[in-house]
Structures are given as C-alpha cells and as structure tokens.
Amino acid sequence: MNKAIGVIDSGVGGLTVAYELMRQLPKEQLIYLGDTARCPYGPRVNDEVRTFTWEMVDFLMKKDIKMLIVACNTATAFTLNELKSNMSIPVIGVIKPGARAAINETKTNHIGVIGTEGTIRSNAYTKALNDIHAGLQVQSLACPSFVPMVEQGMLNGEQAEAMVTRSLYSLTQQEELDTLILGCTHYPLIKHTIQHVMGRDVAIISSSEETAREASTILEFRNLLYKGHNTPFHQFYSTGQMEVFATITEEIFKEFIDHFHSVTIEKAIL
C-alpha cells in the first residue's frame, strides 16, 4: 500500500511545497494541512508555534503518513529538531534545503535571506548556512509585509513592485550578494517580482522547490518511493475558512487536478 507524504503549514504558503512535490514526484500522494485559522505563525512566540505544530502533526499521524514535511519556515525554525527526535518517520523542514541550494549556487559566498520576523529572529538560516560553511557572509532581512500581500492575492503589478522594492532596498545595495533565499513558502508566489527588483544576476532560491527535491532524495535513500502505478489521491485540509482555501488550492493545482481528478479539499478539526 502506498502511504502519503504529510505536509503541514501555517496556511496556504506550504501549497508551493505541495505543488513542487507533485511536479517532482508525480507518483506520490499528499495529505496537506494548512492551519489557516491561526495563520500567520510569523509573529507568534516559540511555545505557541510548537503547540500548534504538534496539533497538526497529531492530525496527520492518525492518517499514517510515511514522511512529514514542515512546509512553514517559522515552524521549521522552532520545532524541527524536536519533531525529528520524537518521530520515527523522516521529517524534513524547509530551511536546510534552501541553505544547501544557496551554498551550491553562490560564487561570491555572499548570501541574502528574507523571511518572516519569526524566521529571521530565530537566526535559523544563518546558523544552517554557517554550520555547513563558516566562510559565508549572510545578510538576513525580515519582510513582514509580504505574507499579508500574498494572502490578499497581490502577486504582481505596480503596487506589489513598489512594496517589494521598498522592503528589499538594503539588500539591493549589497553588490557582492549573488544569491537570495526565499525563506518563507509564501514568497515563491511573488518570485517574479522579487527577481525583477533584485536584478537578473541574483539567483533566487525557492525553499519550496529545494524541499521537494530533498524529499525525493530522502525517500529514495530510505527506500520509501512509491513503486506502483496507481493514480495518486491527494487530500487538502484547512482549519479555517474553506472557501478561500479551496479557491487558492484549486488555482495553484489546476494543472494537476485537471490531470488526476483525484483531490479532496476538507475542513480539519484539530
């Protein structure tokens, strides 16, 4: 029997990770849980994020998943180590994959990281980068306006560009910086605007894309890849407003839903 990959997020940001999982691992099935009722996690304190995350994990563990992906940078920063040491299935966060991809990409060894206040305050990216490579210069910047912007559907256009330009100003002044990590799973949805503001010589690393890539690596390493030929059946759960969640989910996964016809979107009671 094929078990699913479980994906948790504070809201809809982690859908970019789910999208990449479907694209890079089209045989695997997913169970996604977005805690939209309590989103955003970015400004919350450590203990609150931990409690909420464990509630989501418990919900998914009852569905017998084979791997857990913490698709929220804030939750990864605060809970990943604890989850890893307490769970028997592989647990993957979104921070280390982005860090490793940036190290692979950079030529100047000067890397930028943008994320929520919580993620940046936790210093998790700087630590992850320097644990592997002590010679890196890392510039972190919290961009608290980006998540609300994305949740409101403001993904491009003049207003979005102006807001991104204002937020990233200090990073655009760093001439040596050649790689920027999108340290929040909402940000891939405004990647084009960010790329435009940073200029085409700066490589933009999407932690969503890289996390899916590493999920593939670890599944193979642990011999957990699905080898059958059944059509995957994906389940999407949200703790909050179903209408908005369903609209966004259907919008993001249009191509896959059209293709597979096997998705459910339901309310989750934690």
Place this chain on the structure above:
Amino acid sequence: MNKAIGVIDSGVGGLTVAYELMRQLPKEQLIYLGDTARCPYGPRVNDEVRTFTWEMVDFLMKKDIKMLIVACNTATAFTLNELKSNMSIPVIGVIKPGARAAINETKTNHIGVIGTEGTIRSNAYTKALNDIHAGLQVQSLACPSFVPMVEQGMLNGEQAEAMVTRSLYSLTQQEELDTLILGCTHYPLIKHTIQHVMGRDVAIISSSEETAREASTILEFRNLLYKGHNTPFHQFYSTGQMEVFATITEEIFKEFIDHFHSVTIEKAIL
C-alpha cells in the same frame, strides 16, 4: 573524531565530485581513490567493473570512512544497489542526484543524457528518471570520445568544439529538449564547450555538483556532518601513474590546497 567521506572513481573524473564536496562542505575531509591504472571503466563488462569497485571499497573501508560516494557513473550503474545492501554506511551514487536535479529543472519534460557506452547501455538514467516521473521523454547518447579527450587535457578550443559538436549533433536537433545531464564525472571539465554547442537555453546538469549537494543532505539527515573546527586533511590516492594524477589533482584543487595546506597524494596498492 571526524571521519572522512570516501570517494572512488575509475580515474580522475571523480575529482570533479571531490572538488564540489570541498566547495559545498568545506569542513569535511575526503579520501579519494582513483583507479587510474585500470581507467576507463566505460567499455568494460559488468563483472569486471564490480570486482574493481569492490577492491576500491575495501581499500577505503580500512580507513574507516563515514560515507561512500561512487563518483563514477559506470560503477554506479553496475554496483550501487549491491554496495548499498552490503554496507552499513550511507552509499551515494552519481546517477540519482543528476536525475532529480534534471526533474527539478525541466519545464518541457524532455531530458537528454550523455555518458560513456557502459552508462548509456545500462539504461540507468532512463530508469532512474522514469522511476520517479513516468511522463518524461528521455534521449540518451553515448559519447565515447569525451573521456579520452578530457584525459588528454583537450578541454576547449577549436578541436574540442568540433568534436563535441559532432558528437552531440542528434541532441541539438531536439527542439523540446531543455535539460541535459552530464552523465559522466569527466564531462564537467568540458561543460563550457557542451553548453556552447547545446545553446544557452538548455540547462546543463552536472552530476558532480548535484552529488555533492545530496551528500550534504544525507550527512545532515543521518546526523553525520562534522561539527568541530579542525582543518580538514584530504588524502588522494591513485592506482596508476602518480605524476599525471598529482598534476591534475593539484591543478583542480589549487584554490583549496593553497587555503588548507593539508593534502597528501599517494600511490594506492589494492
């Protein structure tokens, strides 16, 4: 105590993997063994490659390595599964990392693979790609002239360009192909020439770069990353002509050798 990462190759091609390991994991130490006396493995039969590979593995296991990287595509194609099931340390080949990176990269789902006759004949890339993603179109091509070309130091210039153009002709005619895997660890040394021949719209995937990236992923997953602050001490062994091997090694690792002053290059008796 910090144990080393062991790297085996049929000759000098795997040095591109070692280079990437040093670049992406600068704290880790390496023990490299190149079977230059019996290179190339590409045209050899399965059993011979298996015997030679196990001899190299035995040599490195006596040195108590924490991870084995099979940095030769031919050896990976013929022996990886056997090594993985018989060894207690993590074993990584060069084929799956390249395959996963190509899946992440492609937009048209049309991927090219070039390698030695042995690698292409084994069908290992096509299998690795289709195991993960059944919807891919894969075009494989053996390029038997590339390894001798590289071993002779013919890395660019008119003659190299002409030879690469001739070899890759059938692939350049595939309009939908947007990603090309360098399925031989020698090929990153002629990457610029290959990129030039294929055109800038084709993404060139270096299995060396991607293998180092995945070594980083697995070391972290297995909690094997070195956390101390000692300068890494790298050992390079060759079974054949020491002079040529030492010259190539010093040429490739100039920047690292200048930096660390801690490399030995020795003859290996298997």
